[in-house]
Amino acid sequence: MSTTLPNTDRILDAVAIGAGPFNLGFAALADTVPGLDVLVFESAEEFAWHPGMMLEGTHLQVPFMADLVTMADPSHPLSFLNHLKDTGRLYPFYIRENFYPLREEYNNYLRWAAARLPSVHFGAHVAAARFEDGVYELDVHTRDGVHTVRTRRLVLGTGTTPYVPASVPECVLGTGQAVHTSGYRPARAAIAAGSRIAVVGSGQSAAEVFADLLGTLGPDTHLEWVTRSARFFPLEYTKLTLEMTSPEYIDHFHSLPQGTRDALSSSQKGLYKGINADLIDEIHEMLYRRQVSGHAPVTLRAATALQGVEHRDGALQLNLRNQDDGGEFSTVADTLVLATGYAYREPDFVKDLGERINRLPDGRLDVDRNYAVSDDADVLVQNAELHTHGFTAPDLGMGAYRNSVIINRILGYEHYAVEKRIGFQSFGSPSPDSPASVSPALEGAHA
Structure with a gap:
C-alpha cells in the first residue's frame, strides 16, 4: 500500500x-x-x-x-x-x-x-x-x-x-436523530439515549443493531423494529442452496432474459440478505428475558412499510402502512436507525x-x-x-x-485455474447432447 x-x-x-x-x-x-x-x-x-x-x-x-x-x-x-x-x-x-x-x-x-x-x-x-x-x-x-x-x-x-429511501427527508437525517447503519457506531450513544427508539429495515444489519440496542436498553425504554419484509427472514444457508454460488449457476442466470433475471433477483433476497439464524434465536432469548424481568415491551412489526418521517414535538413521527391489510398508522420515536441497505x-x-x-x-x-x-x-x-x-x-x-x-x-490465457462446474445439481434445461441423468459433480466418480 x-x-x-x-x-x-x-x-x-x-x-x-x-x-x-x-x-x-x-x-x-x-x-x-x-x-x-x-x-x-x-x-x-x-x-x-x-x-x-x-x-x-x-x-x-x-x-x-x-x-x-x-x-x-x-x-x-x-x-x-x-x-x-x-x-x-x-x-x-x-x-x-x-x-x-x-x-x-x-x-x-x-x-x-x-x-x-x-x-x-x-x-x-x-x-x-x-x-x-x-x-x-x-x-x-x-x-x-x-x-x-x-x-x-x-x-x-x-x-x-448507503441507500436512504425517499420517504426519509434530508432534514430528518440532518438533525442527528436519524442515522443510516453505515454511521451507526459513532452515533450509537446518541441513538441509545432516546427513550423511544425505532429500527427500520430488514436483514443482518438491522438485526445486529436491534440486538445491540436491546442489550443496552434501560427497563423503561421502548424499542421498535419495523420491516417491510413479510417476516424476519433467516439467511438460507443449506448446502444445495449454497451450490447456487457457483460458476454453473452464473452461466444459467446470465443466459436468461433480463425480465426473468429481475424476477429471480427479487425472489432470492433471502439467499444473501437474510438474518443469521443464530442471531434470530439470540434476539428471541433476549426478548424473553426482558419479558420475564418485567421491562417495557418491545414492538416488532413485519410486513410494514415506512411511508414517511416527519418532525413532531421534538420527536420523529413514522408513518407506516401494513402490507397485508393496507392499514395506515403511525408511531413516534426519539431516535431512528435506518437499516435500509446499499x-x-x-x-x-x-x-x-x-x-x-x-x-x-x-x-x-x-x-x-x-x-x-x-x-x-x-x-x-x-x-x-x-x-x-x-x-x-x-x-x-x-x-x-x-x-x-x-x-x-x-x-489472454488461463493463469488461474477456473472451475466450470462444482455442484451435484444442474441448472436450466439440459442440452440435447448432455446426459441429464448424471450430476456433473458425480461424473468424475464414474470415470
Whole structure:
C-alpha cells in the first residue's frame, strides 16, 4: 500500500478503481502474476471496511476461505490463514473451532493485506476518464496534485453507497436523530439515549443493531423494529442452496432474459440478505428475558412499510402502512436507525466514457458473462452485476472466482485455474447432447 503515486509515464495493463475487498483481491492475485502491471486507486485516505457496523462480537456470514485469494490460490501469501500466522493468532483461531471470522478480525486482515500491496494507493481520487488511441487516460487527484495515468483497461470496484429511501427527508437525517447503519457506531450513544427508539429495515444489519440496542436498553425504554419484509427472514444457508454460488449457476442466470433475471433477483433476497439464524434465536432469548424481568415491551412489526418521517414535538413521527391489510398508522420515536441497505452508484467519471459502456435499454450496465461492460472487454466490473449475474455479485466467497476470470481475461490465457462446474445439481434445461441423468459433480466418480 502506498500514499504516493509512482512514475506513471508507462501504460499500465489495468487500473482498478476502489479498494474494497473485491479490488483488494484483484490487486493481491495480480501481484503474483509475472509482468502484470496494475494499480489500484482509492479515494479514502485509509482502508476501512464498514466501520459504522464494527460491533463487538459480530462475524462474517461466510467462512474464512472467502478471503481475498484462497479460492483462487490456496498457497497465496496474502491468505487469511497466513495473516493469522504472521500476527501470531493461528493457534487461537484453530482452537476456537469456528470457520466464521469476527468482523473486526476480517477488517484487520484486509488492512494487513492492503499494507503489503504496493499497487494499492489511498487518497487517490479518479476525477475524469478519457479514451484516446486505444488507451484510457485518467485524471487522478492526490494530496500532491493531479496526475495523468494511462491504462489499457479499467476494473470498476467502487462498491455501493448507503441507500436512504425517499420517504426519509434530508432534514430528518440532518438533525442527528436519524442515522443510516453505515454511521451507526459513532452515533450509537446518541441513538441509545432516546427513550423511544425505532429500527427500520430488514436483514443482518438491522438485526445486529436491534440486538445491540436491546442489550443496552434501560427497563423503561421502548424499542421498535419495523420491516417491510413479510417476516424476519433467516439467511438460507443449506448446502444445495449454497451450490447456487457457483460458476454453473452464473452461466444459467446470465443466459436468461433480463425480465426473468429481475424476477429471480427479487425472489432470492433471502439467499444473501437474510438474518443469521443464530442471531434470530439470540434476539428471541433476549426478548424473553426482558419479558420475564418485567421491562417495557418491545414492538416488532413485519410486513410494514415506512411511508414517511416527519418532525413532531421534538420527536420523529413514522408513518407506516401494513402490507397485508393496507392499514395506515403511525408511531413516534426519539431516535431512528435506518437499516435500509446499499445501492450501486456508478462513479461520476463513467459518464465520460459515453458509448464505450454497454447498457441495457433501461440504462443499467450490460455486463457480459465474464464481467466486461465494453465491446473490447477493456472495462470490467466488480459487484455491479447483481441484475445480470444474480446474488453471487456481492458474495465475498465468489470474489476470488470473479477476479480469476477478470485476470485471465486481461492476460489472454488461463493463469488461474477456473472451475466450470462444482455442484451435484444442474441448472436450466439440459442440452440435447448432455446426459441429464448424471450430476456433473458425480461424473468424475464414474470415470
